[in-house]
Amino acid sequence: MAGGALLASRPGVRLLTHTAGACVCAEVGETMFEEKKEHEDLEKMPSEYRELLERVLTIQADCEIGGPHLYVKDILLTAPSKVNQLIVARTAAEEMDHYRKITRLAGEIGKDTSFLLSIPNQQRYLEAFRGVIKTWEDFSVFGFLIDRVGRYQLEEFLDCSYLPLQRILPEILKEEMGHIGFGTNQTAEIAAKGGESRERVQQSLNFWYTKALDMFGRTDSERSNRFCHWGLKRRSNSQARREFIKEVDPIITSMGLTVPDPVTGRKFL
Ligand SMILES: [Fe+2]
Ligand SMILES: [Fe+2]
Numbered sequence: 001m002a003g004g005a006l007l008a009s010r011p012g013v014r015l016l017t018h019t020a021g022a023c024v025c026a027e028v029g030e031t032m033f034e035e036k037k038e039h040e041d042l043e044k045m046p047s048e049y050r051e052l053l054e055r056v057l058t059i060q061a062d063c064e065i066g067g068p069h070l071y072v073k074d075i076l077l078t079a080p081s082k083v084n085q086l087i088v089a090r091t092a093a094e095e096m097d098h099y100r101k102i103t104r105l106a107g108e109i110g111k112d113t114s115f116l117l118s119i120p121n122q123q124r125y126l127e128a129f130r131g132v133i134k135t136w137e138d139f140s141v142f143g144f145l146i147d148r149v150g151r152y153q154l155e156e157f158l159d160c161s162y163l164p165l166q167r168i169l170p171e172i173l174k175e176e177m178g179h180i181g182f183g184t185n186q187t188a189e190i191a192a193k194g195g196e197s198r199e200r201v202q203q204s205l206n207f208w209y210t211k212a213l214d215m216f217g218r219t220d221s222e223r224s225n226r227f228c229h230w231g232l233k234r235r236s237n238s239q240a241r242r243e244f245i246k247e248v249d250p251i252i253t254s255m256g257l258t259v260p261d262p263v264t265g266r267k268f269l
């Protein structure tokens with residue numbers, strides 16, 4: 001599916017507005033670069049474009065491989081059933097494949113991201129990937145919320161100016177939807193048990209909700225504007241965060257759980 005068609009098919013996804021032939025990044029007000037570039041065009045592009053592309057690919061690669069580093073060691077063989085163990089293994093394999101695909105693109109533009117394979121969790125780019133997941137509740141809510149933020153990050157690139165990045169997205173997004181669906185269902189099932197199970201999953205939700213909102217970055221990020229300017233992203237940090245909140249809060253409520261405070265514990269507002 002072409003990027004635009006996949007974009008338009010996502011509920012709640014707002015396409016960029018076009019005024020007088022110029023594309024404007026929603027909210028940021030930046031006039032967007034409208035051309036599409038292939039790898040061989042990059043040498044003619046300003047260094048800022050190449051640097052932003054390198055940065056976004058490095059962070060994406062880090063997030064892809066950061067997931068398995070969080071949960072494989074403690075969850076793979078302790079998941080509560082044979083099928084769940086298989087799903088953890090498959091999820092990890094898919095994330096490693098996403099890492100491989102993003103790393104290949106980074107390598108093509110001269111950025112070696114192989115160091116991300118083995119760095120300690122504490123050195124991951126995003127706070128959400130710096131700990132360890134030790135419980136099934138945390139693994140479930142991680143899929144429900146953090147893989148969902150991952151989907152938002154990937155959706156930024158659906159109609160982006162760098163075509164090789166756009167091309168690898170449909171398959172990756174399809175697999176992310178599977179991770180999100182599994183995490184959401186598991187979270188709902190645990191909550192529905194009530195009692196201590198519900199309390200434990202609420203605790204996990206409180207922890208990951210804060211991390212998820214912080215993953216979108218600072219509201220006043222100048223770099224976020226430059227990503228929009230070059231057509232590498234289509235939403236500002238704050239716009240994407242608001243859309244995420246609008247999507248997840250009703251799901252949390254429908255599970256009989258309490259929406260956590262959106263400000264407490266946040267590092268990036
Ligand atoms: Fe992924
Ligand atoms: Fe995922």
